[in-house]
Amino acid sequence: MSFLIVSSKLKKWLLASVTKNRGVNTSNWRATITLSYYALIGIGLVGILQTTGLDLSFFTVLTGAIGIGVGFGMQTIFSNFVSGIIILLEKPLKLGDRIEVGTIAGNVQNISVRATTIVTNDNVSIIVPNSDFISKQVINWSHSGNRVRVTISVPVSYDSDPVLVEQLLLQVADNEPGVLKAPAPKVQLTEFAESGLRFSLLVWTQEYTDRLGVLKSLLNFGVLKVFKENKIRIPYPQREIHVFNEDPTKETKL
Template sequence: MEEESRITPLETVSPGPEEIVLDLWETGIRFVEGLIRPWNAYQMIIALALLVVAHIAARFLAPKWEAWLRTREGWPTWRMRFGVLVHRRMSLIVFVAIIWPVIWGMREFTWPSRSYLLAIIGQIAFAWLVIALATRFIGNATLRSLVRTGGWAWVTVSILGLTDDMVALMDGLALTLGEMRLSVWMIVQAVVIIGALFFAARFLSANSARRIRKKTDISPSIQVLTIKILQVVLYGAAIFIGLKAVGVDLTGLAFLSGAIGVGLGFGLQKVVSNLVSGFILLLDKSIKPGDVISLGETFGWIEQMGARYVSVVTRDGREYLIPNEDLITGQVVNWSHTNAFVRLDIHFGIAYHNDPHEVRKVAIEAAKSVERVLSFRPPVCHIVGFGDSSVDYILRFWIDDPTGGLTNIRGNVYLALWDAFKEHGIDIPFPQREVRLLGDGKAEC
């Protein structure tokens, strides 16, 4: 009896991929053979006839729907995109709309077995339509196509009752790496779960970023820093939770990730340096979105601060992508770091016969007449030297909106000086040269 108690039942051996494929093949053959039966063949003919009718009806309805959409100019973008999707899927919509009344009628007046195939086709068509409409809200076109195709394949397999066989087939196609078993089914689960988590992380980060930007009491640099940290946390959590959910042993990847980290450290030094420099710029608040900076020959205002570079837009519309490291190691002029006040200097010369006291007074009043020149920080004018043909002056004035441009305000002040000097009879001299021809003084014959 003791020996009998030691006898264990035979272990159940799961079928291999070859056996599953053969089983699916036999199932497919039986399905095709079943179509030869009269009522099954009739149902396929009815489905094909309904498909032709739906296609013809869609050819008639689609132009009318498109013409109606063109009159909806005030619609939001998402609603207009949904209308375009309805136009593109008009055949499928009409097919779903007419096949189900046929199914319900056949169930009412015939046996359920005589509408079995039509019900399966109707379920697949309806599921495909729902997936096509739902995936339209995914912004990325490649991701949208991938999700839509995967969803169509999965619902088709589920409705046909082949889910267990397909899962077993994908789970049988596996690769063993040490103690970790990596199968196709695990990869599919990881892609689906991580994709869904990434979509949720993107949705949360976008909404959170929108709310953070509305907080006027938070400085722009802190806003950008908070948004970047939030994105790193959300996307990192999505990857970690997704891998754990599908059963991936993350401890086995520790050594591999360490080796990859060392390789990346040597090969991506500049990238890492720019990433770290970006966080330093956000923390020390030396520059922030909206600041006006000068770096070498580049002068403009900061449009946005990325993880690797800062976007600087110049007055002529050019957008320079300056690496964050250059802003840390180079000499940067921030015209609006602590405040937006900027002092500008203009040099000019006046003839010696003009009264310098009057010149200074006229120049100051001319500068005050320009709109952007600050009145509570009044302009000043000083003599800076006596030149060869003019008395040299410097006119200094302040503005508080450097983002409006510096060259244009200088030009406006120069134009105001020109008009004021012309009105008061003040002369702006220019160098004069006298040319003499030397000769013996004899007339040539």
């Protein structure tokens, strides 16, 4: 019992030390410490059993029985445990990453061998079984770095000057502090829509990685402001209505 207590306290102390030290790769060290802890527990238990002089053949039979139990009643627990080991070894996600798994989106707060804790934008902690990260599609917005690209779609009427529209959209991006200067913002003419031209403003951000909706709102407000100042009209759907008279030979067009 004292061996387990000492091992647990040692693990907590090491994890706390790594978290405080900003000069090390926290994710790698946490994975190493966690895996070493479970390996130490396994080795220690085997050593304790051997020093007691017990016949370990009994535990061989017990291990077989446990294996059968795992195959039936403990299948989910075992699956989550193995998935946790895979996550700690391969590191498809790390602490602080912005991820989406299924309908859940948030920042990774903690990774254990059974489950991973994700904190949403509403500051709600969600415990996700590790098997979900193996069996489901996972979107990791931070896997290649902390920069995320945001795209907003902007429709304008066909009588608008496309060069002026491009300049105004780039001006909106340049005036927003949360938009990165490099990579530089881009404007694309993406569609000749039914009611007008459709442009896309593409920007990169690091400040709003976990609040993409906030940045989109700021950019949309900026677009409305400069369009109004420069008399750029945002179109609305138009329809032709035909009114038929009682006389089927006559047709009135509105």
